[in-house]
Amino acid sequence: MNARLDLTEKGRIANEAYSQDDPDNPELACMTKPTPGGIVYSRLYPLQIEIDEEDDVIFIRSQFFDQERTVYMDGRAHPPATERTHEGHSIGRWEGNVLIVDTTNFADNRSPYQNGIPSGAQKHVVERYWLKQAGYLSDCLHLHSGQPAHQAEPDDALRPNQLLAITLGALTDRNMGRHILAACEELLVPGAIRSLADRPVRRPLPIMHGGKMLNDPTHPYRGRYTGHEDTSRKPAYHNGTAWTWLFPAYCEAWAEIYGKPGQKTALAWLGSSATLLRSGCVGHLPEILDGDYPHTARGCDAQAWGCSEWVRVWLKLSSA
Numbered sequence: 001m002n003a004r005l006d007l008t009e010k011g012r013i014a015n016e017a018y019s020q021d022d023p024d025n026p027e028l029a030c031m032t033k034p035t036p037g038g039i040v041y042s043r044l045y046p047l048q049i050e051i052d053e054e055d056d057v058i059f060i061r062s063q064f065f066d067q068e069r070t071v072y073m074d075g076r077a078h079p080p081a082t083e084r085t086h087e088g089h090s091i092g093r094w095e096g097n098v099l100i101v102d103t104t105n106f107a108d109n110r111s112p113y114q115n116g117i118p119s120g121a122q123k124h125v126v127e128r129y130w131l132k133q134a135g136y137l138s139d140c141l142h143l144h145s146g147q148p149a150h151q152a153e154p155d156d157a158l159r160p161n162q163l164l165a166i167t168l169g170a171l172t173d174r175n176m177g178r179h180i181l182a183a184c185e186e187l188l189v190p191g192a193i194r195s196l197a198d199r200p201v202r203r204p205l206p207i208m209h210g211g212k213m214l215n216d217p218t219h220p221y222r223g224r225y226t227g228h229e230d231t232s233r234k235p236a237y238h239n240g241t242a243w244t245w246l247f248p249a250y251c252e253a254w255a256e257i258y259g260k261p262g263q264k265t266a267l268a269w270l271g272s273s274a275t276l277l278r279s280g281c282v283g284h285l286p287e288i289l290d291g292d293y294p295h296t297a298r299g300c301d302a303q304a305w306g307c308s309e310w311v312r313v314w315l316k317l318s319s320a
Contacts, residue, residue, distance in 0.1 A: 158186065207220065266317050
C-alpha cells in the first residue's frame with residue numbers, strides 16, 4: 001500500500017497550508033487516523049482481521065494507536081447520515097472469497113490520512129480483502145436451508161467461470177483481476193481451459209450416482225473424458241475436462257486487465273488454438289479436450305459456440 005494518495009488541487013493546497021502543530025491535528029489528542037489511514041500505513045502497522053461468526057461481526061485492528069473497527073456482517077444498513085463517528089460505520093459482505101467492507105458516516109476530521117486534508121460526511125470507503133494463497137473468486141456458496149447468504153461457506157474449487165466477472169464488467173479492480181488471471185493460468189491447455197484445477201480442495205465436492213460415490217471428494221479433478229456416460233464422462237465434464245468455448249474469455253480478460261499493452265499477449269494466447277483449427281474437423285474447433293496431456297479432442301468435432309466465441313474475441317482484440 002502506498003503511503004500517500006493522489007490529491008486534487010484543493011487537497012494539495014490544504015496539505016501545504018497545514019502544520020503538525022495546528023491544534024486541529026487529532027494526533028495531538030491521541031486520536032487515530034480514520035479509514036483509510038490504517039490501510040495506507042499497513043506496511044508500517046500491520047492489520048489484524050478477526051472473524052466472529054457467532055456475533056456476525058468482523059474486527060479490523062491496527063497497531064497504529066491500537067485502532068479497532070467493527071464491521072457488521074448481519075445484513076444491516078448504514079444508520080442515518082446524522083449519526084457520525086470518528087471511525088465511521090462499517091458493514092460487510094462476502095463475494096466468494098472476497099470480503100467487501102463498506103464504510104460511511106465519518107465525523108469531520110482535519111487529518112484522516114494525509115495531514116491537513118479535510119474529510120468527513122462526504123467520505124465513502126470501500127475495501128476488498130482476500131487471501132493471497134487463494135487469489136481467486138469462489139465458484140459456489142454453500143449453506144443450509146433457512147441460513148442467510150452472508151453466512152454461506154465459499155468453496156475453494158478453482159474454476160474458469162470467474163473470468164466472466166471480468167469480461168462482463170462485474171469486476172473492475174485490476175489488482176484483483178491480475179490475481180484471477182494468475183490463478184486461472186493453471187487451468188490453461190493449448191486452445192482450451194480446464195473446468196477444474198488438478199489440486200486438492202478444502203471443501204469436499206462429492207459426485208453421487210445410484211447411491212455410489214464416483215470420485216474422491218477431496219480431489220475431484222478428472223482429466224480424461226472417457227468411459228460410461230453417467231459414471232465417468234459426465235463427472236469429468238465439469239471437473240477437469242477442458243472447454244474451447246470459455247478459453248477465449250481468458251484472452252479477453254487479459255486484455256481487459258492489462259489494457260493496450262496486453263493485447264498482443266492476449267492474441268498470442270488465442271493463437272494457441274491454431275493446432276486445433278488445423279486438425280480434426282479442419283477449420284473448426286472441437287467441443288472439449290481432455291484436461292490431461294496429450295489433451296485429446298472429445299465431444300462434437302465442430303462446436304458452434306466454441307468457434308463463435310473464438311471469432312468474436314479475435315475480432316475484438318484485432319480491431320482494438
